[in-house]
Amino acid sequence: MERVGIVGAGTMGRGIAYVAITHGAQATLYDVASGALENAVAQIEAWLQEATARGRLDETEARRARERLQPSTTLEDLVGTEVIIEAAPEDMALKQEIFRQLDAICPPGTILASNTSSLSITALGAVTRRPERVAGMHFFNPAPIMRLVEVVRGLATSEETVRALVDLARRWGKTPVxxxxxxxxxxxxxxxPFYLEALRLIGEGIADPPTVDRLVRALGFRMGPFELMDLIGLDVNLAVSESIYHAFFEEPRFRPHPIQRQMVQAGRLGRKTGKGWYDYE
Structure with missing residues (x-):
């Protein structure tokens, strides 16, 4: 798989694109918003410059990686890629519509993968005529650094599709499961539980976010739960929490905390907005 498509130029999409182009793949990065694409290209360029400065890439490798990136606001530009990784927001209706469109324009052999962190791969495959070629390929934030990739097998996903994505993840320097x-x-x-128990602690006034984070780091974690929510995005964290809660038929132990929604309603989404549990401005 030397030609890949990525749908969505947000935090995860641009990270996956960077991983692809720095491991020899031609990557077409699609987003409906030209501004999002411009921001993504600028971020990828900054990552390449940093990698060059730190000696991870030489100037020639960085230049060739830049040449392998093709930003686009036209979905049809993804036709001809061998695998397309969807990295749109965690909304089932939105993702299903994207998969319907991709299924309609792409050849039958194209693998359609989703970077979803919690939504059903089986439900995404069901809206296509190729459910055996639909799977999950879930990267973690930040995608250029985190090695783990979950390759998710839907009810109809073929063994060939799973093998292809596992092999691709390994070629990109990742550890697939x-x-x-x-x-x-x-x-x-x-x-x-890592997030929800921490939210209950602050919701009940037992501790504040810095205290919880400090205690968790003292136990050996690289980041505390509130630091990690700020990195991922509180809107993303809430969407995943709600998705898992409903998927388990409202099992009480998975119930999101009201303070999550309050933070999102206030626009305090973490690092990407300059303010979340902590102030980054």
């Missing part, structure tokens, strides 16, 4: 299509897969299923 094959998982079943269950709510939250592995990481986000395990991470729910």
């Amino acid at each position: 094959v998982v079943k299509d269950t709510p939250g897969f592995i990481v986000n299923r395990v991470a729910r």
Whole structure:
């Protein structure tokens, strides 16, 4: 797979594009918003400059990586790629519509993968005529650094598709794990108590976010739950929390905390808005 398409130029989409072009793939990065594409290209350029400054890439490698990136606001430019990785917001209706459109314009052999962190791969595949060629390929933020990739097998996903994505992840320097299509897969299923118990602590006035983060880091974690929510985005964290809660038929232990919604309603989404649990301005 030397030609890949990426749908969505947000935090995850641009990170995946960077991984692809720095490992020899031609990457077409699509977004409906030209401004998002411009920001993504600027961020990728900054990453390449940093990698060059630190000796991870030489000037020639960085230049060739830049040449392998093609930003586009035309979905049809993804036709001809061998795998397309969707990295749109965590909204099932939006993702299903994207998969319908991709299914209509792409050859039958194109693999359609989703970077969803919690939504059903089976439900995404069901709106296409190629459910056997639909799978999850879930990267973690920041995608250029985090090595883990969850390759998610939907109910109809073929073994050939799973193998192809596992091989692709390995060629990109990642550590793939094959998982079943269950709510939250592995990481986000395990991470729910990490976030929700921390939210309950502050919601009940037992501690504040810096205290919880400091205690968690003292236990050996690289980041505390509130630092991590700010990095990922509080809107993304809330969407995943709600998705897993509903997928488990409103199991009480997965219930999101009202303070999550309050923060999102206030526009305090974390690093990307300059303010979340902490102030980055």
